[in-house]
Amino acid sequence: MERILATYRIAAPESESRARAEALATEQSVEMPLAAITDERILRDVVASVESIRPHADYFDVVIGIAPSTTGNEVSQLANMLFGNCSLQPEVELVEVRFPAGYASAFPGPRFGIEGLRDLTGARGRALTCAILKPQGSPVEHFAQLAGTYAMAGVDVIKDDHGVANQAEHPFDRRVPAVQRAVDEANRATGGSTVYAPTFSGGPRALATQARIARDAGVRMALVAPMLVGLPVFLEMQEDLGVPVMAHPAFAGAQRIAPPVLLGTLFRLLGADAIVFPNHGGRFGYSRATCLAIADSARGALEGARPALPVPAGGMSLDRVDEMLSDYGIDTMLLIGGGLLAAREALSQRTREFVERVRRAGHPQDRGAVESGG
Amino acid sequence: MERILATYRIAAPESESRARAEALATEQSVEMPLAAITDERILRDVVASVESIRPHADYFDVVIGIAPSTTGNEVSQLANMLFGNCSLQPEVELVEVRFPAGYASAFPGPRFGIEGLRDLTGARGRALTCAILKPQGSPVEHFAQLAGTYAMAGVDVIKDDHGVANQAEHPFDRRVPAVQRAVDEANRATGGSTVYAPTFSGGPRALATQARIARDAGVRMALVAPMLVGLPVFLEMQEDLGVPVMAHPAFAGAQRIAPPVLLGTLFRLLGADAIVFPNHGGRFGYSRATCLAIADSARGALEGARPALPVPAGGMSLDRVDEMLSDYGIDTMLLIGGGLLAAREALSQRTREFVERVRRAGHPQDRGAVESGG
DSSP, X not given: OOOEEEEEEEOSXXXXXXXXXXXXXXXXXXXXXXXXOOOHHHHHHTSOEEEEEEEOSSOEEEXXXXXXXXXXXXXXHHHHHHHSGGGGOTTEEEEEEEOOTTTGGGSOOOSSHHXXXXXXXXXXXXXXXXXXXXXXXXXXXXXXXXXXXXXXXXXXXXXXXXXXXXXXXXXXXXXXXXXXXXXXXXXXXXXXXXXXXXXXXXXXXXXXXHHHHHHHHTOOOEEEOHHHHOHHHHHHHHHHHOSOEEEOOTTOOOSXXXXXXXXXXXXXXXXXXXXXXXXXXXXXXXXXXXXXXXXXHHHSOOTTOOOOEEEEESSOOGGGHHHHHHHHOSSOEEEXXXXXXXXXXXXXXXXXXXXXXXXHHOSGGGHHHHHHHO | OOOEEEEEEEOSOGGGHHHHHHHHHHHTTTOSOGGGOOOHHHHHHTSOEEEEEEEOSSOEEEEEEEOGXXXXXXXHHHHHHHHSGGGGOTTEEEEEEEOOTTTGGGSOOOXXXXXXXXXXXOXXXXXXXXXXXXXXXXXXXXXXXXXXXXXXTTOSEEEEOTXXXXXXXXXXXXXHHHHHHHHHHHHHHHSOXXXXXXXXXXXXXXXXXXXXXXXXXXXXXXEEOHHHHOHHHHHHHHHHHOSOEEEOOTTOOOSSBOHIIIIIIIHHHTTXXXXXXXXXXXXXXXXXXXXXXXXXXXXXXXXXXXXXXXXXXXXOOGGGHHHHXXXXXXXXXXXXXXXXXXXXXGHHHHXXXXXXXXXHHOSGGGHHHHHHHO
């Protein structure tokens, strides 16, 4: 099989580029002096190769060819071969990964993807909407009531805040069934199909318990932070869950893995159906270009993998809906958290405005017609 | 309970320090506008507090008080509250964590610790020695033979390279029993008690299988990269393993968590008995001060937790043994990988030199006497 092509950006003088590139290829494979390797097969088939070196002003980009066999087609070793030891070298950044034909299909990719999420929520020809249950520490009744308000207003997805997990004030086993009941009741009243995505958190044993509770309660979606539970667990837990998963970027800011690689390609490869990321101009410093690249990684071609739904977030508000739709199109879920809750008594009304604005916007091509009709 | 005190270093103008500190306290707790919170109890007991702000030349240090209840005494939420969202803010670094009395004991800490590792290997009054099975991609027979050579030379611990996992060329179920047998035979011949620490890698299911295979083979130690398997899994898998674990820093270079916090305090809290880290002056850029601070975090006071063994590594060689012992003292394991293998035919002899040099060095106080006698 061809090599996995990983591009690293190294902040070092160009005069060092060849030596640094070769050291990196060794570090990310056999991790020992090549002179001490006597087996020709290992030098040929196992040691990573330097495919190219491209100099820039203050750094150079090195493409390293990693032998797929060294990853064992398994995510913890894939992460290890891509960014295990060199994560400890602050001057090295992983900026791109390209898999050879036949590699990505060893991983599940999104089980539902964008179409599955549209089937689930009935949202057709428009972007999806998402609101958040906050703040952590609230009584379960608060979350249930808030979920009812959002669902009555027709939001597509209601997610737990990622910090609302299994704490004593709102343990998973009390909170999740209560919130799901509130959403079910609202759905019966409106004829809608709002979905609740609770936070799954903890070790494998806790996650298995949470999956059982969620199944019993009729939960139809899950929120998981892959870097908090661990990448291999994120992958494996989905086999039990059987519902679409939304990936949250908490703890994923290793920053020296370019966000489109980690949040886009890797999270999707491991099965994320929807991918939350901090949109530009909010509380986080990602540029618009980075955000568009994340969306591309989530939805673009990736051998056999279903597209995942990009979810721009992190301090968004109603007045950015049109701009976000223009950036990301309709295969997107718009997530507004504090921006809705700041309305306080007017929460229900502001949530309806959010939902209506996204519905009216519809498919970008139709927008002119819809707006003149609205 | 008192708050968890987390110190963040923020690279921003001092004029913004108050606003940035308050935004961070909100981000790392309720993550919504405080004005939209009506429940006084949440404002008082759940919202993180700004404890202090200390300005420096180009940055300021902010101490945030995190309510322990928001972590649910559970590692994925602890990581989330400490560095979940702010991991996505490149100007924010987590530089210190202090737990209030009674908090750390909710986590197991090292089950064996330094004394347990001394009991296991019989290494008393001196530093421990460690060598590595490399390169990945070699046949199982190569690893078994190499392990036999190291064990005959009297190395205390033989670890798999962290890239030697469960790949097709050397699957865990063939490699680990074969290597353990080679080590057992050498131990019978020498009367020594060399220990083999194979790499555990993959998702929870694979790890459970590996634990069973290792138990059946009589394996007495494990090598795990907590960031590759995920922090909660690292914690939970130890209940099954029942042997000391050595933590490897692969994929842990989030860099904006200070290494003494992540590799030292957190890995130890989760049970690491020995902690591998890249020593200064090797292939990685950690400073001597950082390395000494990691060793301090591994061995220093941490409420009720056993001390963990620091394992400086990453391009070490025989000629640095004395210097490392002088830096770290005898409660240390010296790990030399490529530096031994580079001896090729003279591997056995160089390994013996390594072992002898550490044995002779013995306890620093005794060194003069021993050396004059040797």
